[in-house]
Amino acid sequence: ALSSCDSEPGPVASRLIGPDAKEVRTAERLRRTSPQRVVARRITARPSAVDLGGRTVRTWTYDDALPGPELRTRAGDLLQVEVANDLPTETSVHWHGLALRNDMDGVPGLTQDPIVAGSRFVYEFTTADPGTYFFHPHTGVQLDRGLYGVLVVEDPAEPGGYDQEWVVVLDDWIDDTDRSPDDVYADLVSTPGMGHGGMMGAGMQSPLLGGAGDVDYPLHLINGRTARAPATLTGRPGQRARIRIVNAGSDTAFRVALGGHRMTVTHSDGFPVRPVATDALLIGMGERYDVIVDLADGAFPLVARAEGKAGAGMAVVRTGAGAAPSPGATLRELDRQVLLGTDLTAADSARLGSRDIDRDLDVVLGGGMMAYRWTINGAAYPDIDALAVAPGERVRLRLRNASMMFHPVHLHGHTFALAQGGTRKDTVVVRPRQSVEVDLQADNPGQWALHCHNAYHAEAGMMTVLSYR
Ligand code: C2O
Ligand code: CU
Numbered sequence: 001a002l003s004s005c006d007s008e009p010g011p012v013a014s015r016l017i018g019p020d021a022k023e024v025r026t027a028e029r030l031r032r033t034s035p036q037r038v039v040a041r042r043i044t045a046r047p048s049a050v051d052l053g054g055r056t057v058r059t060w061t062y063d064d065a066l067p068g069p070e071l072r073t074r075a076g077d078l079l080q081v082e083v084a085n086d087l088p089t090e091t092s093v094h095w096h097g098l099a100l101r102n103d104m105d106g107v108p109g110l111t112q113d114p115i116v117a118g119s120r121f122v123y124e125f126t127t128a129d130p131g132t133y134f135f136h137p138h139t140g141v142q143l144d145r146g147l148y149g150v151l152v153v154e155d156p157a158e159p160g161g162y163d164q165e166w167v168v169v170l171d172d173w174i175d176d177t178d179r180s181p182d183d184v185y186a187d188l189v190s191t192p193g194m195g196h197g198g199m200m201g202a203g204m205q206s207p208l209l210g211g212a213g214d215v216d217y218p219l220h221l222i223n224g225r226t227a228r229a230p231a232t233l234t235g236r237p238g239q240r241a242r243i244r245i246v247n248a249g250s251d252t253a254f255r256v257a258l259g260g261h262r263m264t265v266t267h268s269d270g271f272p273v274r275p276v277a278t279d280a281l282l283i284g285m286g287e288r289y290d291v292i293v294d295l296a297d298g299a300f301p302l303v304a305r306a307e308g309k310a311g312a313g314m315a316v317v318r319t320g321a322g323a324a325p326s327p328g329a330t331l332r333e334l335d336r337q338v339l340l341g342t343d344l345t346a347a348d349s350a351r352l353g354s355r356d357i358d359r360d361l362d363v364v365l366g367g368g369m370m371a372y373r374w375t376i377n378g379a380a381y382p383d384i385d386a387l388a389v390a391p392g393e394r395v396r397l398r399l400r401n402a403s404m405m406f407h408p409v410h411l412h413g414h415t416f417a418l419a420q421g422g423t424r425k426d427t428v429v430v431r432p433r434q435s436v437e438v439d440l441q442a443d444n445p446g447q448w449a450l451h452c453h454n455a456y457h458a459e460a461g462m463m464t465v466l467s468y469r
Pocket of ligand 2: 374406407408452453454457458462
């Protein structure tokens with residue numbers, strides 16, 4: 001009962017018939033308990049005007065909203081999303097972080113045909129694993145225009161234990177009425193060494209990440225709002241809040257802290273970690289963290305500072321009376337203890353389980369600003385040699401950053417386990433001149449993108465494919 005492409009029934013349509021192996025297993029497990037619940041939604045990608053807080057910009061969004069609509073399912077539900085493309089160009093939707101069937105992964109040229117302007121496509125897949133995810137186009141640098149939304153897959157088996165649940169989406173924003181992210185990308189390629197506002201990142205460096213980004217963004221958003229007219233999250237003193245934080249930025253890692261509070265990190269990219277308290281978290285593009293906070297009484301700034309760049313986003317957490325924090329609020333918490341994903345340890349329930357490695361694959365991240373070209377294993381997508389694996393193998397990816405800039409490396413269709421600490425993730429920050437090893441179980445056959453989640457790096461070639469034989 002799948003009707004997926006009312007425009008052109010191309011070669012993709014034939015692949016939509018019948019679920020893949022992983023989905024059959026999930027469906028079988030579910031059939032033993034209850035019939036599969038279906039969550040059906042429709043979203044439209046289109047040009048619109050959005051108010052960032054005192055400033056209205058023309059851009060592209062889902063359903064005229066920034067962030068786009070929030071989707072929610074329970075683990076095991078079938079999600080059915082009809083995407084209408086009212087943009088002047090083709091698009092696609094990738095479901096970031098989900099281990100889903102390959103033909104629904106949303107990568108044009110690899111897993112489907114592009115959704116051409118004026119047409120629609122129905123994505124339909126089982127949301128098997130609970131967690132915090134997001135969705136965005138996998139077409140050019142469209143993500144940077146504001147096409148993104150959050151998908152939460154709830155865990156019916158989870159004890160809960162919190163009173164509020166907030167979703168916080170971070171974004172870096174080019175507010176330049178004449179120039180779109182496509183123009184910025186064209187500039188990067190034609191004038192290597194230059195970021196949006198001048199020399200790369202105004203020459204700034206992060207002690208943690210080195211060269212911090214290629215594009216200078218004048219604005220930073222939390223839930224689509226600048227610090228001048230911030231989004232407000234409300235609760236009551238003494239309540240416990242779960243905050244699901246998503247970095248939807250294209251070129252900015254954010255250092256996040258909540259004034260007057262410590263955060264307890266509970267999940268990384270949707271999977272549980274051993275809870276650990278911290279003052280601040282460093283979140284790369286494409287990463288998600290869930291934290292728990294015990295709310296004090298008052299009004300507190302939730303700040304996302306652009307790592308190694310100028311500027312910060314801010315939202316307000318309000319539980320009582322008190323003056324609103326000022327937009328330029330600097331937080332002591334930001335410069336105390338800061339955690340990265342590689343500092344965490346997997347919860348026992350999230351362990352991959354030890355096994356001998358069947359296959360080692362090198363993934364060398366290279367390139368630079370001088371000729372604006374970013375590579376994996378020396379090659380720029382699509383002129384790449386895919387990384388071949390066989391179903392059932394335990395695979396170790398050796399991610400090695402040979403460049404002077406950090407790269408959040410994202411793998412589609414799987415979560416891997418960090419060899420150090422076991423944390424399950426699908427996006428991991430690899431710092432300049434550093435290596436990270438990750439293990440995965442090759443249990444989801446298909447063609448899966450593996451790329452840097454800096455939208456400009458990926459567009460300039462830093463992408464390859466994990467390919468099942
Ligand atoms: Cu969110 Cu291939 O990426
Ligand atoms: Cu990169």
